[in-house]
Amino acid sequence: xxxxxxxxxxxxxxxxxxxxxxxxxxxxxxxxxxxxxxxxxxxxxxxxxxxxxxxxxxxxxxxxxxxxxxxxxxxxxxxxxxxxxxxxxxxxxxxxxxxxxxxxxxxxxxxxxxxxxxxxxxxxxxxxxxxxxxxxxxxxxxxxxxxxxxxxxxxxxxxxxxxxxxxxxxxxxxxxxxxxxxxxxxxxxxxxxxxxxxxxxxxxxxxxxxxxxxxxxxxxxxxxxxxxxxxxxxxxxxxxxxxxxxxxxxxxxxxxxxxxxxxxxxxxxxxxxxxxxxxxxxxxxxxxxxxxxxxxxxxxxxxxxxxxxxxxxxxxxxxxxxxxxxxxxxxxxxxxxxxxxxxxxxxxxxxxxxxxxxxxxxxxxxxxxxxxxxxxxxxxxxxxxxxxxxxxxxxxxxxx
Amino acid sequence: xxxxxxxxxxxxxxxxxxxxxxxxxxxxxxxxxxxxxxxxxxxxxxxxxxxxxxxxxxxxxxxxxxxxxxxxxxxxxxxxxxxxxxxxxxxxxxxxxxxxxxxxxxxxxxxxxxxxxxxxxxxxxxxxxxxxxxxxxxxxxxxxxxxxxxxxxxxxxxxxxxxxxxxxxxxxxxxxxxxxxxxxxxxxxxxxxxxxxxxxxxxxxxxxxxxxxxxxxxxxxxxxxxxxxxxxxxxxxxxxxxxxxxxxxxxxxxxxxxxxxxxxxxxxxxxxxxxxxxxxxxxxxxxxxxxxxxxxxxxxxxxxxxxxxxxxxxxxxxxxxxxxxxxxxxxxxxxxxxxxxxxxxxxxxxxxxxxxxxxxxxxxxxxxxxxxxxxxxxxxxxxxxxxxxxxxxxxxxxxx
Numbered sequence: 032x033x034x035x036x037x038x039x040x041x042x043x044x045x046x047x048x049x050x051x052x053x054x055x056x057x058x059x060x061x062x063x064x065x066x067x068x069x070x071x072x073x074x075x076x077x078x079x080x081x082x083x084x085x086x087x088x089x090x091x092x093x094x095x096x097x098x099x100x101x102x103x104x105x106x107x108x109x110x111x112x113x114x115x116x117x118x119x120x121x122x123x124x125x126x127x128x129x130x131x132x133x134x135x136x137x138x139x140x141x142x143x144x145x146x147x148x149x150x151x152x153x154x155x156x157x158x159x160x161x162x163x164x165x166x167x168x169x170x171x172x173x174x175x176x177x178x179x180x181x182x183x184x185x186x187x188x189x190x191x192x193x194x195x196x197x198x199x200x201x202x203x204x205x206x207x208x209x210x211x212x213x214x215x216x217x218x219x220x221x222x223x224x225x226x227x228x229x230x231x232x233x234x235x236x237x238x239x240x241x242x243x244x245x246x247x248x249x250x251x252x253x254x255x256x257x258x259x260x261x262x263x264x265x266x267x268x269x270x271x272x273x274x275x276x277x278x279x280x281x282x283x284x285x286x287x288x289x290x291x292x293x294x295x296x297x298x299x300x301x302x303x304x305x306x307x308x309x310x311x312x313x314x315x316x317x318x319x320x321x322x323x324x325x326x327x328x329x330x331x332x333x334x335x336x337x338x339x340x341x342x343x344x345x346x347x348x349x350x351x352x353x354x355x356x357x358x359x360x361x362x363x364x365x366x367x368x369x370x371x372x373x374x375x376x377x378x379x380x381x382x383x384x385x386x387x388x389x390x391x392x393x394x395x396x397x398x399x400x401x402x403x404x405x406x407x408x409x410x411x412x413x414x415x416x417x418x419x420x421x422x423x424x425x426x427x428x429x430x431x
Numbered sequence: 432x433x434x435x436x437x438x439x440x441x442x443x444x445x446x447x448x449x450x451x452x453x454x455x456x457x458x459x460x461x462x463x464x465x466x467x468x469x470x471x472x473x474x475x476x477x478x479x480x481x482x483x484x485x486x487x488x489x490x491x492x493x494x495x496x497x498x499x500x501x502x503x504x505x506x507x508x509x510x511x512x513x514x515x516x517x518x519x520x521x522x523x524x525x526x527x528x529x530x531x532x533x534x535x536x537x538x539x540x541x542x543x544x545x546x547x548x549x550x551x552x553x554x555x556x557x558x559x560x561x562x563x564x565x566x567x568x569x570x571x572x573x574x575x576x577x578x579x580x581x582x583x584x585x586x587x588x589x590x591x592x593x594x595x596x597x598x599x600x601x602x603x604x605x606x607x608x609x610x611x612x613x614x615x616x617x618x619x620x621x622x623x624x625x626x627x628x629x630x631x632x633x634x635x636x637x638x639x640x641x642x643x644x645x646x647x648x649x650x651x652x653x654x655x656x657x658x659x660x661x662x663x664x665x666x667x668x669x670x671x672x673x674x675x676x677x678x679x680x681x682x683x684x685x686x687x688x689x690x691x692x693x694x695x696x697x698x699x700x701x702x703x704x705x706x707x708x709x710x711x712x713x714x715x716x717x718x719x720x721x722x723x724x725x726x727x728x729x730x731x732x733x734x735x736x737x738x739x740x741x742x743x744x745x746x747x748x749x750x751x752x753x754x755x756x757x758x759x760x761x762x763x764x765x766x767x768x769x770x771x772x773x774x775x776x777x778x779x780x781x782x783x784x785x786x787x788x789x790x791x792x793x794x795x796x797x798x799x800x801x802x803x804x805x806x807x808x809x810x811x812x813x814x815x816x817x818x819x820x821x822x823x824x825x826x827x828x829x830x831x
Contacts (some may be wrong), residue, residue, distance in 0.1 A: 034664060034690035036598065036632045039569070040547045042694060046703075072493035080496065081488050087482050093472035096480065096677035132532055132681075132703040139702045147440045165701035168438070168543070198436065229713035232436045264432040279708035281532075290434035294442060301445075301565035302539045303532040307707045308679035398815070 039347060041148075044167040059359050059386070063423035065341075065410040068208060070274050070362065072414075079322045080277060080313065086320075087312035090393025095312040099210045103284070103298045104311035110318040111284050115270065118240070119254035120261070120286075127286050129296055131411040132306045134238055134271040134283035138162055139302070140295040141199070141234060141267065141285075142169035143287065150198040153191055155183050157398030157407065159236070162201060171198070173400035178207070179236075180356040182214025185221040192229045199232035199267070206239035206249050207360025209409035213359055216249040223262040231265065238283075240269040241327055243360035244335035253286060264288050272314055274362070275330055276323070280310040334413060337357045340420050341412040348428030362413040365395070368406045374431050378408040381430065390426040441548075442565040452782035459786070463823035465741075465810040466791040468608060470674050470762065472814075474730050476718045479722045480677060480713065486720075487712035495712040503684070504711035509574070510718040511684050514741070515670070518688075519654035521662070522579040527686050529696055532706045534671040539702070540695040541599070541634060541667065541685075542569035550598040553591055557765070557798030557807065559608045559636070562601060573800035579651025582614025585621040592629045595772055599632035599655055599667075605648050606639040606761025609798045609809035611712050613759055616649040623652060623666070625657040631665065636685075638671040641727055643760035644735035653686060664688050672714055674762070675730055676723070678773070680710040734762065734813060740820050741812040748828030760812040765795070768806045774831050778808040781830065788827040 073331045087095045094104070095231070108125035115123050129138040138161070146152065148170025154162060156175035163173060174195050176188045182204055192200065202222070204214035215224075226233045234253040249255075253268040268286040276282075287295065299305070317323070342357045343363055356367035368378030375384065378394030387392060395407025412420060487495045494504070495532040502508070508525035515523045538561070546552065548570025554562060556575035563573060574595050576588045576648025580605055592600065602622070604614035614622075626633045635652040649655075653668040668686040676682075687695065699705070717723070741764055742757045752774045755766035770776030775784065778794030785792060812820060 033632055034688045036545065036665075036691070038694055039543065039545050039550075042698075044542065044639045045697070069498045072497045075492065075496045077488055077492040077496070081485065084484050084488075085481065088477055088484075092475065092477040094679075096475045096477070096679040098469045098678040132707075135703065135704045143439065144441050144442065145436065150439075159699055161704070168698065168701055230435055261432055264434060265436075273498075277709065278498040278704075279494075279496040279712075281703060281705070281707040281709075288434045291436070294438055297445070298442075298568065301561055301568055302536065302702065303681060304535045304561070304678075305681070307532075307681040307710045309677065309681075309710050309713070310681075310707045313709070421499075 041168050041170060043178060043374060044170060045164045046217070053249065061389050062386070062391055063415060063419050063426065064391045065412065065415065065423060066095040067395050067411050067414055068362070070277060070413055071333070075277055076322060076326050079317055079320065079326070083316035083320060084313040086316040088175050091312070095309055097308065099305045099308040099311070101296050101305045103306065104308055106314060107311045107315040110315050111270070114318060114323070115253070116391060121248045122198060123286055127292070128284045129292055129299065130306045130311055131283040131285055133273060133278070133281040133298070134236065134269045134305055135161060135165070136299070136302070137269040137283055137285040137386060138165045138236070140298050142166050142171070143298045143302070144291065144294045145198050146171045151195045153188065153195065153197045153200040154400050155202060155207065155210065156400065156402065157209050157395060158201070158400065159203060160398055162236070163400045170402070175399060178210050178212050180212060182212045182218050185218045185225070188222070189225045192231050199234050201234045201236065202210050203236045204243060205237055207281060208239065208361070209363055209365050209393070209395065211356070211358040211361050211363045211365045213248055219249055219252055219255055220259070222380060223259040223266070225283035226265040227259060232267065233265060234267040234269065236269045238274050239361040240335060242331060242362065244331060244338060245359060250362060259383070263359045266393060267291065277316065280314055282306065282314045283308055310331060337412040337415070337417060337420060339363070340417045341410065341424060344421050350426050352431055362411050364410045366408050366410065368408070370406070377405050379405065381408065384430040385427055388397065388426040388430040390423045390430065441568050441570060443562060444570060447563045449808065461789050462786070462791055463789060463815060463819050463826065464791045465812065465823060467811050467814055468762070469678060470813055471733070472522060474733060475677055476722060476726050477792070479717055479720065479726070483716035483720060484624060484713040491712070495709055497708065499705045499708040500709070501696050501705045503706065504708055507711045507715040508540070510715050510799065511670070514718060519650045522657050523653070523686055527692070528684045529692055529699065530706045530711055531683040531685055531699070532703055533673060533678070533681040535561060535565070536699070536702070537669040537683055537685040538636070540566045540698050542571070543567050543702070544691065544694045545570045545598050545696045550597045553588065553595065553597045553600040553741065554800050555602060555607065555610065556800065556802065557609050557795060558601070558800065559603060561800055563800045575799060575801045578610045578612050580612060582612045582618050585618045585625070586595050588622070589625045592631050597631065599634050601634045601636065603636045603639070604652060605637055606642060606758060608639065608761070609763055609793070609795065610765045611647055611756070611758040611761050611763045612765070619649055619652055619655055620659070623656055623662040626665040627659060627661040627663040632667065633665060634667040634669065636669045636676050638814060639677050639761040642731060642734060642762065644731060644738060645759060655815070667691065675727060676714065676717065680714055682706065682710055682714045736793045737812040737817060738764070740817045741810065741824060744821050744824035748824050749831060752831055762811050764810045764812060766810065767804070767807050769809070770806070777805050781808065783825055784830040786831040788826040790823045790830065
């Protein structure tokens with residue numbers, strides 16, 4: 032008996048991603064995968080999280096297990112404000128943020144709160160795949176601003192803002208997924224200035240900013256906003272504990288102007304009532320215990336070594352058939368096939384050949400909302416140990 | 432500097448509820464509150480949950496803290512299928528359900544997946560407030576079917592289905608919030624038959640079905656559906672651990688036909704990626720440890736005593752000025768002011784007088800999507816001990 036109820040019209044705007052099909056192949060025995068977008072489970076501070084949840088269940092079991100405020104568990108909001116202050120965003124009070132069920136939910140709430148069908152939203156090309164689909168479900172028409180090694184090209188961005196008058200601009204300025212690009216300080220300042228000049232809302236998604244390998248990156252747009260009068264009222268900042276502490280907690284947060292935060296809170300009430308207080312109280316105890324700096328230092332060191340190993344192996348094994356900017360943080364190498372020596376230059380074709388050789392990555396084209404660059408690919412160095420990285424890249428070389 | 436970005440058109444369909452204003456008054460010292468919609472924190476099995484989370488972090492810390500499948504943590508889906516089988520729904524496999532971030536998210540996913548602006552949805556009058564707002568955010572036009580002591584009036588329901596051809600019908604057949612009504616077996620069978628006859632999707636929301644005080648209620652629509660050919664393909668069932676185990680986990684689930692489940696899973700991917708694996712693995716370990724039957728027995732006994740005490744006190748203190756059907760389960764007494772003896776007969780007016788006397792409840796009118804009955808009110812007996820219930824109802828008597 033078939034299901035006969037018609038689905039909502041908005042589902043016509045999205046499709047199941049091509050990447051999901053690829054992921055089905057990852058179960059093949061012996062595959063080395065650079066395809067994931069997640070941190071290494073072996074890096075999780077299991078003991079620290081165990082202590083945190085036990086402290087939460089001892090100190091205040093009622094609040095840990097009961098319904099909570101839609102805005103978030105108040106002591107976690109305090110801890111998150113302090114965490115952001117430690118990263119340079121000093122003007123953020125607990126009331127300036129709401130807790131979200133991962134930063135994915137912040138994107139969903141922005142869509143629900145702001146996007147009417149037909150509204151334009153500017154995103155980077157390439158950008159996070161789930162952002163593209165999330166905003167399209169609300170009917171957004173996406174416009175792409177190109178990204179280079181210094182992040183979104185701000186001259187192009189300003190022209191696109193002037194032309195399209197978008198509902199908002201969505202950027203991942205620090206080690207973006209998939210580009211890994213780091214937006215320069217000068218471009219960050221230019222973005223904040225154009226937000227004010229054109230009265231345009233900017234959304235800064237920042238799940239990777241903590242994962243830098245050498246010097247700290249330039250301050251977040253949020254941290255810089257106080258130096259540009261009027262910018263703070265035109266800025267949303269999404270943060271996450273998923274890439275450093277644990278994705279399984281599903282704890283993210285969103286800083287936004289008060290009027291927007293109130294509407295997003297109302298929408299969240301009808302989305303999931305509130306984020307798990309069990310997870311929130313655990314995250315709060317973890318931050319309060321002061322374990323985050325040590326965890327961050329450990330994670331940064333391991334990912335830096337893996338990134339370096341992957342880049343060296345890529346140069347050694349693929350030579351001039353591939354080009355990339357060595358990442359200064361995050362989880363990804365974003366690369367482009369040059370076709371040098373008549374070698375394969377399409378990421379999707381290469382991905383199939385790679386699977387045959389026992390190594391997986393994600394082709395880059397799906398990360399573009401418009402005008403895909405088919406020569407691109409995304410390689411995650413986060414989850415494989417160095418010997419597997421070297422073996423995997425050697426297989427890539429054979430696949431080419 | 433005001434926030435100048437226009438909000439999405441869909442926000443025009445909802446408003447911040449009148450009840451939120453009332454809740455602000457609950458902070459007054461000494462107030463006895465029957466206004467909540469939540470279980471008693473003192474009933475939570477804190478030790479059992481502590482054992483469960485520690486087992487999850489020991490047995491499989493990676494899966495507990497890492498990203499997980501959007502459909503849900505596979506071992507939890509198995510446990511939930513077994514839990515439903517223990518309640519009479521034997522034909523449900525783990526693959527027939529997805530885990531949701533509380534059952535509120537199941538409602539949101541139904542809205543996102545099914546409702547186009549202008550679509551009609553039939554709901555009970557009265558029904559769960561967050562359902563009304565959730566569906567309206569997606570542009571639903573709500574039609575009300577009246578409820579009496581035996582649940583939704585099925586003759587009226589069939590006429591409304593024939594007239595309006597709704598996208599779906601949303602029901603809380605067992606101890607509904609706020610009505611507390613228990614839909615009779617005959618009406619349950621009639622609902623399943625009309626689902627098939629009119630090819631109409633029925634959504635059964637069942638967060639309270641475990642909380643019965645005497646004999647078990649009639650089987651859920653899900654458990655009955657196998658006896659009505661074609662009904663299972665036209666039925667969605669939403670379950671929750673919030674009312675018995677812990678709302679703070681935010682673990683609910685949705686059983687639905689495969690095509691609908693696939694679309695809901697896609698939408699969930701862009702809503703919050705997946706429900707907290709940390710909470711899911713904890714719930715799984717809790718169910719696996721076999722503690723649920725003991726917890727259910729304890730909770731049923733306490734709430735049954737409180738319900739009886741509240742009903743006796745209401746009859747004693749308010750007499751013929753109030754009428755209600757004594758609940759056989761759930762968390763609520765739903766009552767109607769008769770105006771007998773010239774006493775107040777408007778729930779909202781009475782709520783204000785009650786607050787002045789130091790007792791709070793929720794007036795009933797906001798629970799109607801259309802045609803509110805202003806004489807109604809909802810009293811929760813779940814969170815106050817018996818002496819407070821008696822004192823609170825005595826205050827209600829003085830307020831009248």
